[in-house]
Amino acid sequence: MSFIDFQQVHKTYPLGKTEVHALRGVSLQVDEGDFVTISGPSGSGKSTILNMIGCIDTPTQGDVIIDGIATSTLNDKQITCLRHQKLGFIFQNFNLIPVLSVYENVEFPLLLGAGKNDPYASWSAQEKRQWVQHLLQEVGLGDYANRKPAELSGGQRQRVAIARALATKPVLVLADEPTANLDSKTGDQIITLMRDMNQSLGTTFVFSSHDPQVLDVADHVVKIIDGQVDADYRTRTL
Amino acid sequence: MTWLRLAFRNVFRQKKRSILLASAIAFGMLAITLLNSLTLAMGTAVKTNFSAALGGHVYISGEVVSPRNYTSNRINEPEFIQQLIADSGFDLVEVKYRSNVRGQVIFGSQSDSISIQGIDLNNETKLAKRIEVRRGDFSQLGQSNTIALPVKQARALGANIGDTVLVKANTTSGQQNLLQWQLVAIIVDQGSFGRSNAYASLSSVNQLINIETNEFQKINLVLPDMNQMQQVTDTLKRQLATLNKAKPEVEESGLFSGMRRMGGTGSTYVDNPWQGTQFTVTNLDDVTQQVMSLVNTLDWIAKAIFVIMLLITLVGISNSYRMVLLERIAEIGNMRAMGAQANNVFRLFIYEAGILAILGTSAGLVVAQIAITVIQELTFTGRGPQTMFTVAGSIPASLDLVSVALSSALILIMCLLAAYIPARNAAKLDPAEALRTGT
Ligand SMILES: Nc1ncnc2c1ncn2[C@@H]1O[C@H](COP(=O)(O)OP(=O)(O)OP(=O)(O)O)[C@@H](O)[C@H]1O
Ligand SMILES: [Mg+2]
Numbered sequence: 001m002s003f004i005d006f007q008q009v010h011k012t013y014p015l016g017k018t019e020v021h022a023l024r025g026v027s028l029q030v031d032e033g034d035f036v037t038i039s040g041p042s043g044s045g046k047s048t049i050l051n052m053i054g055c056i057d058t059p060t061q062g063d064v065i066i067d068g069i070a071t072s073t074l075n076d077k078q079i080t081c082l083r084h085q086k087l088g089f090i091f092q093n094f095n096l097i098p099v100l101s102v103y104e105n106v107e108f109p110l111l112l113g114a115g116k117n118d119p120y121a122s123w124s125a126q127e128k129r130q131w132v133q134h135l136l137q138e139v140g141l142g143d144y145a146n147r148k149p150a151e152l153s154g155g156q157r158q159r160v161a162i163a164r165a166l167a168t169k170p171v172l173v174l175a176d177e178p179t180a181n182l183d184s185k186t187g188d189q190i191i192t193l194m195r196d197m198n199q200s201l202g203t204t205f206v207f208s209s210h211d212p213q214v215l216d217v218a219d220h221v222v223k224i225i226d227g228q229v230d231a232d233y234r235t236r237t238l
Numbered sequence: 239m240t241w242l243r244l245a246f247r248n249v250f251r252q253k254k255r256s257i258l259l260a261s262a263i264a265f266g267m268l269a270i271t272l273l274n275s276l277t278l279a280m281g282t283a284v285k286t287n288f289s290a291a292l293g294g295h296v297y298i299s300g301e302v303v304s305p306r307n308y309t310s311n312r313i314n315e316p317e318f319i320q321q322l323i324a325d326s327g328f329d330l331v332e333v334k335y336r337s338n339v340r341g342q343v344i345f346g347s348q349s350d351s352i353s354i355q356g357i358d359l360n361n362e363t364k365l366a367k368r369i370e371v372r373r374g375d376f377s378q379l380g381q382s383n384t385i386a387l388p389v390k391q392a393r394a395l396g397a398n399i400g401d402t403v404l405v406k407a408n409t410t411s412g413q414q415n416l417l418q419w420q421l422v423a424i425i426v427d428q429g430s431f432g433r434s435n436a437y438a439s440l441s442s443v444n445q446l447i448n449i450e451t452n453e454f455q456k457i458n459l460v461l462p463d464m465n466q467m468q469q470v471t472d473t474l475k476r477q478l479a480t481l482n483k484a485k486p487e488v489e490e491s492g493l494f495s496g497m498r499r500m501g502g503t504g505s506t507y508v509d510n511p512w513q514g515t516q517f518t519v520t521n522l523d524d525v526t527q528q529v530m531s532l533v534n535t536l537d538w539i540a541k542a543i544f545v546i547m548l549l550i551t552l553v554g555i556s557n558s559y560r561m562v563l564l565e566r567i568a569e570i571g572n573m574r575a576m577g578a579q580a581n582n583v584f585r586l587f588i589y590e591a592g593i594l595a596i597l598g599t600s601a602g603l604v605v606a607q608i609a610i611t612v613i614q615e616l617t618f619t620g621r622g623p624q625t626m627f628t629v630a631g632s633i634p635a636s637l638d639l640v641s642v643a644l645s646s647a648l649i650l651i652m653c654l655l656a657a658y659i660p661a662r663n664a665a666k667l668d669p670a671e672a673l674r675t676g677t
Contacts, residue, residue: 056670095569
């Protein structure tokens, strides 16, 4: 069974007196460990799909099933827990918390009330510290732990965001156009870093991009046009 | 812990805005604390002064009608009233029999006017202990025709221990009288309202004002507990009324009406004379009532100003947090995406407002304490009516912990209320919406 399963998902947004049909019957599956890219032109519905995978938006029609659970059956609190335990987020605008240091930003998700099922629930403070430091090393920011986000470059901030998204050892990390605010060289480095983390930790990555080049790196490509799946193929089998 | 730390950092994120809000809170706290402690000090000073001036808690005075239908302040049935007090079985610390008169003390070519208290030293022990004797012997006031003068008057007259001074005063019926008394003690009397008394024996003062030696003008009862004064007063009034010995009460108002009632009305003509003494019973509360109601009014005005200031501050805080909400939409969406619950976001806002309130309140309190210390150090000289509000020349201001606790709690609650709606809106933000709109 796939970790993510979209079954004929529709999404309409009210817009004034009319409606925008953002998704028109999208079905797709994402397997654990995959490195998936959602590509498509602007306005095609990429962010809408990612928001639904990330449980921050719900379908108007159809089912989004995550790890065997239909998200429509959960309340806000349960969905928040699900996000916390199983998902990590990387944003186009980095979205680091400006008053926290690099270290504290990465540590932040670990401090959000661990539940019994959280992989890190039984860790000691020492283990958490080591893990955060390890992640910072991995993303190449071992020496920047005490900096504030404002003191970092865009690429560095996105690296912090990657480390933060991985802090709770999620099954899946979502990245909505993580390279859009970066120059192409830095963008490539970010994609490479995500790929490295995907392979070293086995974390599933789903990210969207305009850039046709990233299609080469992905295991699994989903092309969206006008709210519908235009192509869905694997470049590699696991 | 995480959220408290984050709240702390957020408070200092917009330094200017936070300092402004905290200062407004601090100012409110400062104002209410200062005003409160000042009105409280005024109250304390008024009670202290009056109770020192009047030498007790419950006062009994009497009026007698002369053959020509003029009243005079005296109690010419001493045994009757002494018996009544004894029979009532009150628990009394001291019973003081006093006569007093404002007279002119003359020595050589100098003279000075002063209030002379006639005291019975055999009966009063506390007074001798309280009064600081500079020269001479206070206990000699037990003999007649002796006087003790405050340092200031003795110096003005140039009189010394052993000197004979002339004392001139009006008798209760209005004639002038002149006696020769010996100066036996020079004293420092804390007095009241910044004024000192001269002391002489009760019998000598009685002689000066021309009443019998075993009589007196008033009785001051000192109670072990101030709170009993109303009950004692009422009991005495009731008993005197049943015996037809109470002077009919006249409704009178004004700042010093209580005091006037206590001291009698002076010599007036009456159409329907009575036999013997008609008694009037008053107490410290009656006397200070008018002044205290003035003090209380001030206190209420202060509280009203505080509430208005607080409301204005609250509007400011509420608006600020609405701004904060707009500024942090993306951040809130991001925290929610990472797994922060809606109530975490709510609490973050509430914590921030709470921290702001605590910082502001503490700052206000520190400044208030400094101001109060300065006020305590100030000394006031002079004799105007303002002396009513000082004790030994300074204002007895102190931090009133109860009112501090109440105003702090009020500020805290109001700040949390002000942040409540923005906090709830922040918690209700839809993460998807927040992440899209906030960039
Ligand atoms: N809250 C909303 N209200 C109205 N319309 C919306 C809303 N969110 C998205 N849409 C519309 O839904 C469609 C899909 O939007 P979406 O953001 O998913 O596109 P996208 O593929 O991510 O585009 P881009 O590459 O520009 O980010 C667009 O037509 C967009 O205008
Ligand atoms: Mg998008």
